[in-house]
Amino acid sequence: MVSPGGRRRVTVLGATGSVGRATLDLIERHPDLFEVEALVAGNDAASLAELAARTGARRAVIADPAQGPRLSSILEGSGVAASAGLSAMLDAASLPVDWTMAAISGAAGLAPTIAAVRTGGAVAFATKECLVCAGAAFMAEVGRAGATLLPVDSEHNALLQALGGQPVADVEKMTITASGGPFRQWPADRIAAARPEDALKHPTWSMGAKITIDSATLMNKGLELIEALHLFGVEAGRLDVVVHPQSVVHGLVTFRDGAVTAGLAAPDMRVPIAYALGHPHRIDAPTPRLDLVQLGSLTFEAPDPDRFPALRLAREAMEAxxxxxxxxxxxxxxxxxxxxxxxxxxxxxxxxxxxxxxxxxxxxxxxxxxxxxxxxxxxxxxxxxxxxxxxxxxxxxx
Structure with missing residues (x-):
């Protein structure tokens, strides 16, 4: 679980986002297992500086060059090296660490994630756009570098665990679940009139604005299908989505003999992050435990392609x-x-x-x-x- 020399050295790309903060929460709970090499963030210099100082990071990098002076000023005398700009961000991503969390959202996360992959270490990634934008090319880079790719999206992490090391050839279908977002029960005319503040009220998860809107349109599920296609090497016809409002079942694998395995957990991103942090072992995580008796029931329904056409568009793009x-x-x-x-x-x-x-x-x-x-x-x-x-x-x- 740790390198022979002691603690596992880690870098977190997207440190001030929800996934980055959850990652650092787990790391701080296991100071005997992990040490922070570098933290990278977009433009929140104050938060980045606070996280770097608190976790004992060796360096902090802000992507926005305009925030560089402020970051340096805050960290002066702390012992944390500060830098800014794209080049500095890529340098940090290229550090030869044991484990990298790649959690920079959007296509902006592609270049730093590739830089991390090329080090040949373990890369936990919550940046689905890497596989959506450049699936074949990205997986080829992973193969050339001999990197270990660990999905942190709860759905793909659940699929990986449910697969249990079985060959993909034995899989009949992989199914990811969707909460349905804030508009799951809204009629079409009300959805059309929705404002940003409505769409940002996710019923289950606390996430960044962009992914929360994707959850409201169900585009996130379409992107996750494309991600699964490349990550697991399965055809489009063997991938499916089901709406599951409780967000307890995150992914299901149906095998050729009819057996189904599922990944269940409380809707807390620290569950898949802990799996990736400890891989191939397990580490303790302060996450809520499931009480199935208290839950009482779990429900499932088909997504509505008429009210949520984004999912249909993504399916069509995947098939094309x-x-x-x-x-x-x-x-x-x-x-x-x-x-x-x-x-x-x-x-x-x-x-x-x-x-x-x-x-x-x-x-x-x-x-x-x-x-x-x-x-x-x-x-x-x-x-x-x-x-x-x-x-x-x-x-x-x-």
């Missing part, structure tokens, strides 16, 4: 292959940002994604990126297309 998933993800990031800024309505999110996919197809953007650089370039082109779709679109949904 090629560049579709990269374009889908980029357009979705643009549309979600526009919605959070109040510039478009909720149902304009899937509409802009659909328009961007159509425009990209008309422009002949069909080939899957063969390298990480190609994926980043395609992501940028897709964002420009999505932004243009906004300018050409009808007025904001009411």
């Amino acid at each position: 292959g090629g560049a579709a998933a990269t374009i889908l993800n980029a357009a979705n990031e643009v549309a979600v940002a526009l919605f959070l800024d109040g510039r478009i309505g909720f149902m304009d999110i899937p509409r802009i994604v659909a328009d961007a996919l159509d425009q990209a197809s008309r422009r002949g953007l069909s080939s899957a990126p063969a390298t990480i650089d190609e994926a980043i370039a395609l992501d940028g082109e897709a964002r420009a297309i999505a932004s243009a779709c906004l300018l050409e679109s009808r007025p904001r949904s009411q």
